Amino acid sequence: MNTPTLTKNQTLVLDVLTRSEAPVSAYTILDKLRDQGFRAPLQVYRALDKLIEMGIAHRLESLNSFVACAHANESCCGHGHGHGHHGTVAFAICESCGQVNEFHDHAIDDRLNGWAKDRKFKPSKTTIEIRGLCEACMH
Amino acid sequence: MNTPTLTKNQTLVLDVLTRSEAPVSAYTILDKLRDQGFRAPLQVYRALDKLIEMGIAHRLESLNSFVACAHANESCCGHGHGHGHHGTVAFAICESCGQVNEFHDHAIDDRLNGWAKDRKFKPSKTTIEIRGLCEACMH
DNA sequence: TTCGTTGTGTTATTCTATAACGTGTGGCAT
DNA sequence: ATGCCACACGTTATAGAATAACACAACGAA
Structure with a gap:
């Protein structure tokens, strides 16, 4: 599929x-x-x-x-790759080791979609990236 | 100030x-x-x-x-420019006219901070950008 | 077959960002 | 005042990211 x-x-x-x-x-x-x-x-x-x-x-x-x-075969909410999207994807990027953690959060999606809807803004692509230090890289 | x-x-x-x-x-x-x-x-x-x-x-x-x-002199939540930040800033960018709308949303901040805290990830800078079409540019 | 679409290969060019120097000025401790 | 340091500034060269413009081959539909 x-x-x-x-x-x-x-x-x-x-x-x-x-x-x-x-x-x-x-x-x-x-x-x-x-x-x-x-x-x-x-x-x-x-x-x-x-x-x-x-x-x-x-x-x-x-x-x-x-x-x-990272979610190639995932379907957390009825969404695989085939059809739609699993909403917007967010990334946590460690500035020390470079590791990236991909995740998605419906509450955030809702919030952003709500903002957009209120202003009649039609989103095409949303970027969410957190740069910082992962647990392993903190001293 | x-x-x-x-x-x-x-x-x-x-x-x-x-x-x-x-x-x-x-x-x-x-x-x-x-x-x-x-x-x-x-x-x-x-x-x-x-x-x-x-x-x-x-x-x-x-x-x-x-x-x-866009929030140069704003202090929606006790934060101006001087001291801290008004949390993370998000941008809605119209791909047609180029206009940018800057905003911030505490619910999103909380959500992202929660995710980070759970994983002991220490954020330094967060980027949120929504590309799309603003109301004026939709036909 | 013929045509249109799509993947491909190649050269050149544009756009974005930083490295590595060197200069000048203003504060400030001695 | 003298010496030092931090910092804004200026310049040349280079690295890094992305696209333009053109050409060719494979494939399927009409």
Whole structure:
């Protein structure tokens, strides 16, 4: 019920994201895929665009980097990948170790949607990113 | 009780931000200040860093652009500029006209802080940006 | 077959941000 | 006053992120 068949480049890029512990920049992806024949940034960006469009990957705006979606097969509220979305996704990013924690919170969604509705603002994409220190990295 | 006296460059940059209806990129700021003697990006970035540090300006991560703080003299909850923060600020950005609406919502703050506290994650900076269409730009 | 769509590859260019120097000034302790 | 330090400022060069513009190949639908 998932992946609408990925192309070769999309698969390669997704693999890099999946294998990485931390977010990866487009140019880092490029470097990691030179051996597989990648030569230009566009090859990476095009694959990323599709993956993000499919909801399989996310872009971290505050880092200019990318991660694989952590909820690939999840359906906490009747939403898998196939149809809709699990609302807006939020990220907690450790500035020390780089680890990213992806989560979603309906109360926040409701709040933001409420604000938007009140002002007749039509949201297309919402970004929530918390930068800070994870427990392991605090001294 | 405000501005801890801005330097010349900081004042110039803030003026550009204040006068602009929409977010401005660093290089656009640079161009607008060439007449006042600006010649290099760093002059802009350094001023921006300070302004942001003071809470007088904000960076929009999803746009790589900057805006003047809309709450400069506000104290909705006992917080002005001087001491602390009015929690986390959120932005609604119209992708058509570029207008930005800055707001803050304690329920969201509480929710995010709760999530962080549960996981012993220590937030340093939180980004919330809603991209979409404002009422005026919907057809 | 023919056409349109989609993925691809390549070169060049634009936009965003920082590194690494060096200069000048104002405070302030001695 | 002298020496020192912090800090704003200026400049050149470079790194990092993203897109423009063009060309080609594979594939399915009409």
